[in-house]
Each structure stands twice: as structure tokens, then as C-alpha cells.
Amino acid sequence: MACEMACGYHRDDGFALLSACIVTYRTREKKDYFGVLLKREEDLLIARPEGTEIKRIGVEEETDSSQEADASAKPMLLREACDLCKDMDLGPMCVRFCPVDAITNVE
């Protein structure tokens, strides 16, 4: 969750996880399973081990019970969109502080 901490610091000058544009993603069904959700201007980028998915904000989709973990995306809609840390000299903070290099900037 270093990405969330770093982003929260970028957004709020404090370690406020609820201010982060990026959150870690888990499911209850799979052990040691992680991904990230990234709030962007017009969509949510969902990056999981099996691949990435983009969900347009405001577009209703049919859901099934296997996508229960996606409910965690709802609070993301209220957050600010990622600005790629445009005012930070060190570049994207989430990329810089990820201890396992799980995030890359492919702008």
C-alpha cells in the first residue's frame, strides 16, 4: 500500500489514504492476490494479475456475483483523478515508492 500512502501525501500533504487516486485491490476468494484501481479523469483503470480493464465512469454494466470485489471501486468515484504527479519533481510518487516495482508509468 505504499502507492496509496505516497499518493495520499501528494494529494493532501499527509498520509491520508482516502485522498489517494490509487488503491490496492484484493478479493476474498484468492490468497495473495493483489491489483490496483486507478481513478482517471473519465474512467477507472483496474490492473489485476490476469490483465487490465478500463471501466468508464457513469456507464452502468451488468454485474455478476464473481465480480463482487469490484464493489470496492465505488468510493473511488468520489476521489480526484490521477494527475500523474505533474507538479512533483520526482515524477509519479506511486511508481517511485512501490517497493516491488509493481507499477510503471507508461504515459
Ligand code: SF4
Ligand atoms: S501518479 Fe501521482 S496522482 Fe497518480 S496515482 Fe500515482 S501518486 Fe497518485
